[in-house]
Amino acid sequence: MNFAIFLFVLPFCGLTLAQKLNDTIVVENIIETQSCDPVICVFLKEFSAMTEKMRAMETRLKDSETRLTESETQILELQNKERTTVVFSAALGGEDRHIGPFNTIITLIYRRVITNIDNAYNPSTESDHTVIFTSIFTAPIAGVYYFTFYYHSAMFHPVDLNLYKNDQFLAKSHDHEALQDRADNGGNAVFAQLQQGDQVFVRMSAHTHVWANNVSTTFSGFLVNEV
Template identity: 45%
Template sequence: MKATAFLLVSLCFYSLYVAQDDIQKIKNYNEQTSVGSFNPDTWKLLKDFGAMEEKLRTTVERLAAMETKIEEMKNKERTNVFFSAALGGTGHTGPFDHDTTLIYKTVITNIGSAYNPSTGVFVAPVQGVYHFIFFYHAGGNQIKYISLFKNEELMASSYDHKSDHDGADNGGNAVIIHLEVGDRVYMRLKANAHVWDSINLTTFSGFLLSQM
């Protein structure tokens, strides 16, 4: 597609050059033969050439804009962002006496490298609409309360109270949000709550739905 657009632009530039050259030759001829005066046929020919020149100029501009648009679309298509990570470990995370950012160290997928397994934070590489999903597993005798944040703004949560009747609990949530370049997304464990993992039961995932 890019090669075709380039060829058309080149042909139009060549045609425009030829048309301008022909007009100049006609002007030179009339200056030499008619002392600068133009007969009606010559005027008509020059008008036709002028109209053709304007059309070619417009076509060149449109093709150049089209080529730029195609290149922008190709660049957007090349932006792929997918990640999925698990909390890992061999048991409980929490409870803590303060809200704590969860660090999902077991990376399953990280196309685009936007998720940092050292901090637990996803940083948007491009502006767009993103989809995030999170799940947890935990013991039933503890409070379960995790939340997804965009920068410092709460976006979604999943909660379950403690119970003496449940051996274990599972929960999760999902959200679609708009992010600017550099926006941070991460999970927080509420104070006095806990989650549990050993075989990728507690996960955090996300991907780019549409670049803007």
Template identity: 50%
Template sequence: MCFVDLEKAFDCVPWGALWGVLREYGVPGPLIRAVRSLYDRCQSLVRIAVSKSGSFPVMIRSSRWIGSQPSVKRPGWGSSMVPIPTLIYGHELRVVTERTRSRIQAAEMEGAETKACFPDMCELLEEFGAMKVKQETMETRLVETENQVLELKNKEASKVAFSAATTGRGDVGPYSTESTIVYNTVITNVGNAYNQQTGIFVAPVAGMYYFTFFYHAGGHVPTGLVLVKNNHYIISTTDHQTSYDGADNGGNAAFLQLQQGDQVSIRLYANCQVWGGNYRTTFSGVLLYPL
């Protein structure tokens, strides 16, 4: 049997305020209702040996007792007093509830027919236990769902491949300064890591990548392309100007270990040019595996 201790706290405590304090301390609603039921139309009786008195209401006083425990008169038993059960603090309810639950479980295992608490309290405890199990099950399912979503996101992020080409009429270049070539026509762009407006590829995940670039150009002007990673030259391909060679073709390739956010592009050297039409000057890349 559980009571909230008013004796040790104050001479008089508003019960409505007490329920509010219990809620603020995180006591579940079913337990608060169980405690409130102890103060609502409580009945008791006295048993001596095999004799029992009639039921009588238990009146819990809010005034401080000095030197003795609170008690109530026993109707029909003269002027003798019956002590009220010992009271406990609200924050001890959890401990007492666990003890009561253990006693109930032990009694059920032994086949006992008598429960160790009020019927309303037992019902509320069972309801609270079922709610706790349901909550734990939902939390487990939520964690599993989050892991599945994260796994799917990682799989999607690991799919990266693109190919793009320069299209249009005429040459690209020559320019007086080094310039990034914008491959304006996208052939494929899985993962959308290549930007056809800037000509720059941005690694969506860390991993090992493979890049290739090819060009077609006329031989009457020099040609030079360089693959750049974060403004650092990696590999290049060039061809000198000749008067007898009508066309030039070239390219290069490299494996690159990139971190998320690294940028890769192709630059045209100053005073060089390539042919910009017919899908002959291209830039491609693919994620081999994430790291």
């Protein structure tokens, strides 16, 4: 085959290969059933091998994409599982009784722990084998938290409860002394952004009171979202 015929055959073979790019078996059949110039045959064989390698690479790429998608899904699942859950709820506890009035401001002591997931609420501390009741919530991580505090009281004395973050006043629930109604209930709630280690607690003002038992006067909170 002279050079002119080679130039003619090469485009024709190239057209055939372009049409059969995705079918290596057909290319191999062409080599086996048709007589062509040795150079063209070598080219066809090399092209067939290259096509097969490309197919293998495409298969490996698809497998890698599948594994990547599966890995991303597993990472998201792990992140959801590792998301911190912080929830607490406590009541003053004990037998029915009045707490207060006192001549000074006090931090209310919620001794009955109802729920305390992640143990961020600490009803008491121990120092030199002496239990000191503190009733303080300490944020384990930075985030937005939701707090509520409710009370039950009698008519004989006013109520004045205040929610604090460290030394910052957050919310109040107040009721005046009354001579006619027999009992009152009240409370308040607030969202608060806390840094790790911030403390939240309830203070009762001087010359006020609340009613204590296992269910009536409570202090609760939970982590809404990490920030």
